[in-house]
Ligand SMILES: Nc1ncnc2c1ncn2[C@@H]1O[C@H](COP(=O)(O)OP(=O)(O)O)[C@@H](O)[C@H]1O
């Protein structure tokens with residue numbers, strides 16, 4: 492797979508078999524003799540090729556869910572499988588893109604050197620070929636012309652593009668993104684949303700995308716998990732029934748968009764106000 496792969500037009504048909512499966516996962520953090528149960532028997536599956544957003548109240552365990560999949564945290568009980576193999580530490584084929592991109596970019600390296608770092612740590616190849624490949628991913632994220640700039644010479648949105656290109660050059664099967672656009676202004680965010688959909692369409696990658704922004708989740712996703720407060724369970728597991736390709740203006744005007752956003756917002760808002768406990772409640776949606 493390369494960045495120049497022809498765009499898949501039939502986006503709906505790209506969703507395949509289960510790629511990630513969590514079975515009865517528990518996670519308890521202990522700090523100064525206090526313990527916090529973030530998950531208590533959480534099970535779910537993610538299908539290959541999907542764009543799955545994870546939303547839920549602040550502190551419910553969204554980042555922890557991604558870290559457990561990435562092998563950056565270990566479940567206290569239960570198991571997580573990636574392509575049928577139990578996750579035990581960081582797995583090749585999955586890349587975690589952190590919330591604070593400015594902390595994961597190397598300030599002393601240029602754009603192309605930052606992206607090349609992703610390549611060096613994953614694949615050995617002749618330097619000339621490596622440079623050509625870096626340029627391919629630089630074009631994919633719309634940074635051509637900026638390859639010799641240093642991060643301090645770029646806007647926040649451009650730095651985030653560097654981080655995305657560095658992740659993609661490793662050819663991950665799964666991209667785990669933790670609130671990747673939360674630090675940029677609204678317009679840049681809309682542009683980055685279009686970019687990530689373009690990439691998802693062009694490359695056979697599964698994206699797990701944590702966001703606190705319900706609207707962003709509905710716009711981007713093929714599926715959404717809405718979590719309850721900790722101990723978190725999946726309160727809503729939705730297929731987003733909006734046409735592809737998504738359009739920043741037309742899609743947002745569709746009745747299904749508004750209805751889905753309202754439904755998710757209401758469930759999260761009610762929880763913030765204490766309306767829903769983390770444990771299954773009578774009458775809760777599956
Ligand atoms: N390494 C850790 N040690 C102790 N507590 C943690 C750790 N990581 C997360 N937590 C706690 O777990 C809960 C869920 O955190 P997190 O997954 O970051 O929530 P979210 O991303 O949904 O805002 C929070 O109460 C947080 O304080």
Ligand SMILES: [Mg+2]
Pocket residue numbers: 553554555669
């Ligand atoms: Mg978080």
